[in-house]
Structures are given as structure tokens and as C-alpha cells.
Amino acid sequence: MEILSNIKQLLSGSKDHQNPKERFKQMTKLILQDLEIAFKDQDLLQKLGSDVKLLDKFIQQIFSKEQSATTVLKYLQTVIIFIQIQEFQLAETCLIKIFESGFFKKNQEYLGVYFFLMAEINVELAEYQKANDFFLEAYQELYPSFCLNERIKFYLHWCNLLVKIKYYDLAENLLDFISRYIDSSNNTYSQLLLLYYHLYKNYYELSMTYCENLQKCDETSLSNNDWYLIYLFSGEYYTNSKDYSKATFHLAKSNVFLIKKWKDYVEKVSILPNYLGNEAFFNIRDSFMSKMMEILLDHNLHFSYLIQSLKNAYDDLQTASDLHYDLALIDTLTGLNNRRYLNERMDEVIESAIRDNVTICCLIYDLDHFKHINDNYGHTEGDKVLKRACTITKDFFRKQDIVVRYGGDEILVILYDAEYDAAIILAEKLRKSLETNLTMRYANETVGVTASIGLACIDKSMISNSNVLSLIIKEADKLMYKAKNNGKNQVVSMYIR
Numbered sequence: 001m002e003i004l005s006n007i008k009q010l011l012s013g014s015k016d017h018q019n020p021k022e023r024f025k026q027m028t029k030l031i032l033q034d035l036e037i038a039f040k041d042q043d044l045l046q047k048l049g050s051d052v053k054l055l056d057k058f059i060q061q062i063f064s065k066e067q068s069a070t071t072v073l074k075y076l077q078t079v080i081i082f083i084q085i086q087e088f089q090l091a092e093t094c095l096i097k098i099f100e101s102g103f104f105k106k107n108q109e110y111l112g113v114y115f116f117l118m119a120e121i122n123v124e125l126a127e128y129q130k131a132n133d134f135f136l137e138a139y140q141e142l143y144p145s146f147c148l149n150e151r152i153k154f155y156l157h158w159c160n161l162l163v164k165i166k167y168y169d170l171a172e173n174l175l176d177f178i179s180r181y182i183d184s185s186n187n188t189y190s191q192l193l194l195l196y197y198h199l200y201k202n203y204y205e206l207s208m209t210y211c212e213n214l215q216k217c218d219e220t221s222l223s224n225n226d227w228y229l230i231y232l233f234s235g236e237y238y239t240n241s242k243d244y245s246k247a248t249f250h251l252a253k254s255n256v257f258l259i260k261k262w263k264d265y266v267e268k269v270s271i272l273p274n275y276l277g278n279e280a281f282f283n284i285r286d287s288f289m290s291k292m293m294e295i296l297l298d299h300n301l302h303f304s305y306l307i308q309s310l311k312n313a314y315d316d317l318q319t320a321s322d323l324h325y326d327l328a329l330i331d332t333l334t335g336l337n338n339r340r341y342l343n344e345r346m347d348e349v350i351e352s353a354i355r356d357n358v359t360i361c362c363l364i365y366d367l368d369h370f371k372h373i374n375d376n377y378g379h380t381e382g383d384k385v386l387k388r389a390c391t392i393t394k395d396f397f398r399k400q401d402i403v404v405r406y407g408g409d410e411i412l413v414i415l416y417d418a419e420y421d422a423a424i425i426l427a428e429k430l431r432k433s434l435e436t437n438l439t440m441r442y443a444n445e446t447v448g449v450t451a452s453i454g455l456a457c458i459d460k461s462m463i464s465n466s467n468v469l470s471l472i473i474k475e476a477d478k479l480m481y482k483a484k485n486n487g488k489n490q491v492v493s494m495y496i497r
Contacts, residue, residue, distance in 0.1 A: 454479030
């Protein structure tokens with residue numbers, strides 16, 4: 001077959017120190033040509049649904065042998081277990097020993113499996129050039145017996161190498177081509193999505209799209225470790241997006257798969273003495289203990305992350321609640337507090353006044369000629385006047401005083417611990433400041449906006465409960481209307497004994 005002769009040329013090219021990426025480009029080109037021919041065969045396409053996991057196929061071949069199989073075959077079964085529990089260094093050492101024993105020369109049917117396993121191991125050990133050479137050797141041995149599905153699966157394994165080595169352009173070309181013919185009915189689809197997920201890991205939103213599609217696949221289509229990482233990524237994504245409901249679900253789900261990963265690891269390690277013998281198992285037990293501690297550490301860190309995510313959710317919810325509460329007490333147009341704020345503070349103000357034995361005054365003003373501006377120049381101009389008046393008013397008073405928009409163009413101020421004479425002087429200064437700074441000039445006229453102010457103060461001996469504050473507000477309101485009726489732009493006051 002032409003593709004096999006081209007593979008031999010690529011292998012000889014590796015010995016001639018050919019540019020590494022160029023060899024990967026040539027291999028990608030060969031694969032695309034092979035798939036293009038295969039996908040034109042309708043008989044092959046119809047069989048695509050009958051998927052098989054490539055590594056599982058090899059596992060079945062090896063473990064189907066009787067328990068009375070040779071020592072070498074038991075070592076080969078051990079290699080498979082090492083790969084499954086991600087002990088790749090041990091797997092490589094064991095596999096090399098089997099190769100040096102001459103087992104594969106005597107059992108040629110396993111030679112392609114040897115090359116494939118060595119390729120997978122070297123990908124994980126980041127020995128990418130060696131991994132590629134092993135993939136090429138495996139392909140020569142296995143290609144003649146491969147069905148189309150197995151070929152595609154093999155190409156996806158090789159594509160994982162492209163992603164690991166960061167030849168993203170080549171990986172993308174290969175994945176895009178295969179994805180035209182693979183849909184969700186094929187078990188290969190999940191591996192395809194997984195590779196896309198890794199390919200676009202640096203593109204947060206795009207990678208999350210593939211995670212969401214993966215989560216629709218059958219859980220048996222990927223390893224527990226793959227699912228753990230997918231749900232962990234999703235949990236982190238939703239945490240950063242502040243969607244804590246989804247974050248909690250995905251982090252909890254990832255924890256489920258981390259526990260499954262742990263149980264699977266323990267189960268497989270427990271059967272290793274059956275293949276290695278107790279002495280050999282004892283000699284390498286430290287590696288397993290280290291791996292178990294690593295998984296436990298992952299579990300603890302993951303659980304801490306979940307707790308932190310929930311805490312963040314609570315903190316954000318509390319902040320949002322506080323902000324919502326604050327906004328509910330603020331007039332959005334003027335930035336002053338509103339009547340609700342005043343109502344919530346009444347009891348507190350009276351209790352403080354009784355405790356501190358001080359006088360309370362209430363000042364209310366209404367803007368003169370404000371309706372004229374609204375009627376003739378529009379509410380936008382009226383809003384400008386009102387906002388300017390509120391800014392001036394706010395700067396006149398202390399932090400302990402309460403300044404609120406009482407309604408329409410009425411502004412109310414509660415002066416805490418303010419003497420009557422001092423309050424009258426302050427009210428008069430405010431009136432003059434508003435008169436000076438609220439003159440509005442338009443094309444046809446100049447409108448002098450002023451304020452009519454009512455001021456009521458209550459002697460500290462009269463303060464007993466919150467009803468007293470309602471009383472002086474009513475009195476101040478009456479005095480404000482009296483100021484308007486008396487000709488506007490003036491202060492009318494009263495001291496209640």
C-alpha cells in the first residue's frame with residue numbers, strides 16, 4: 001500500500017535528522033489523503049457506527065489469555081495496568097524488558113501493540129519524537145488489519161501527540177477533517193471533542209463549548225480522570241463567571257469522578273501482585289503510595305476549591321443584597337437618600353437624641369418656579385435644576401445630619417444636635433446659596449429659582465418617641481407652605497417647647 005511505503009520513508013527520515021515539524025506535516029498529509037480515500041467508500045462509512053476503543057481492543061487481546069499464560073504475558077498485562085493507573089515510567093521499564101526478552105519476535109501478532117503502547121507511554125513522558133517514531137512503527141504493523149474506525153481511532157491518538165507538542169495548526173486540520181464524518185452516534189465522537197477541548201484550552205469560551213458538548217456523551221466513553229478534569233475546568237469557568245449554581249454542580253461532579261479515579265486506582269493496584277509477584281510488587285510500592293497521596297492531595301485541594309467557590313457565592317450574594325438594599329434607599333436622580341431611608345432611621349435618631357440629651361431640628365424646602373421650568377423647558381431641564389440644588393444642599397450639612405429627597409422638588413433635612421438659633425442661620429445661608437446658584441438662563445428669559453424653607457426645632461425635653469420626629473416633620477412642612485404663601489424665597493421657623 002502506498003501509505004505504508006510513505007511511512008517507511010518518514011521513518012528513514014527520522015534517522016536522517018529531518019526537520020521534526022516537517023515530518024509531522026508529511027504524516028498529517030498522508031493521514032488526510034488516506035481518510036479522503038476511505039470516506040469516499042460508502043461501504044466503509046456505513047460501518048463507522050460499530051466503534052471500538054483501540055487500547056481496550058489490545059487489552060482484551062492480552063487479558064483474554066488464560067491465567068496459566070507465560071510470565072512474559074503476565075508482564076505485558078502488568079504494563080497495561082501501569083498505563084491505566086498512569087504509572088508511565090514503570091510501564092516503559094517493564095515493556096522494554098519484555099521487548100529485550102525476545103517475546104515480540106516470537107509473537108509477531110503483539111509487535112504492533114508493543115509499538116503502540118510505547119508511543120502512548122512516550123507521549124505522556126513528553127518524549128515526543130520517540131513517540132512519533134513508535135506511532136509510525138505501530139502503524140506499519142497494524143494498518144493492514146485495521147477497520148476504518150480503528151484507523152480513525154489511531155489517528156486521534158496520534159493527533160493527541162500533535163496537541164501535546166503544540167503543533168496546533170496540524171491538529172486542527174486533522175480534527176476538522178475527521179469531524180465532518182463523525183457524529184454523536186459514534187463513540188469516537190467523545191475523544192474527538194476531548195481533543196478539541198485540549199486544542200483550544202487557551203481559548204476559555206471555546207474550550208467551554210466543547211466541555212458542554214462532552215457532558216452530553218456517555219460517561220463510559222472517557223476515563224474517570226478525563227471526566228474529572230472536564231468537570232473541574234467547567235467548575236472553575238463558572239466560578240470565574242460568578243455563576244455559582246453551575247459552579248457548585250460541576251465542582252461536585254468533578255469530585256465524584258475524582259473518587260471514582262481513586263477507587264479505580266486502588267482496585268488495579270490491588271491486583272498487581274497477581275501479575276508481578278509479591279516481591280516485585282513490594283519493591284515498587286513506594287511509587288504507588290506516592291501516587292495515592294497525590295490523588296488524595298488533589299481531592300483535598302479540590303474540596304477546598306469547592307468550599308471557596310461556595311464562600312465566593314455567598315460573599316457575592318451578600319454584596320449584591322447589600323447593594324440592592326443600598327440602592328433601594330437612594331434616589332437615583334439626585335443621589336440623596338429617599339423617604340424609605342428616613343423612615344428606617346427615625347427610631348435610631350430619636351433613641352440617640354434621648355441618650356445624648358440633644359435638640360433635633362427639621363428643615364424642609366420646596367423650589368420656587370420649578371414648575372415653570374418643567375412646563376416651559378421640559379423635565380430634563382427641571383432635573384438639572386433639582387440635581388444642582390441637591391448637590392448644594394448636601395455640602396451644607398454634616399455627616400450626622402440626614403438629607404433626603406422627600407418628594408418631587410421637596411428636600412428634607414434632619415439636623416441632629418442643632419441649636420435653634422444656629423439652625424436659623426444655617427437655613428438662611430442655604431436659601432441665599434440656592435438663590436445665587438440656581439439662576440437659569442434660557443434664550444427667551446432668565447429664571448431665578450429660589451427656595452421656600454420651613455424650619456421646626458423641638459426642645460430636648462419634648463423628645464420621647466419616634467412620633468415626635470413625625471410631628472416636627474409635619475410642622476416643618478406647614479412652615480414651608482407658609483413661606484410660599486408669604487411670597488416665597490424665605491425661611492419661616494418655629495421652636496417647639
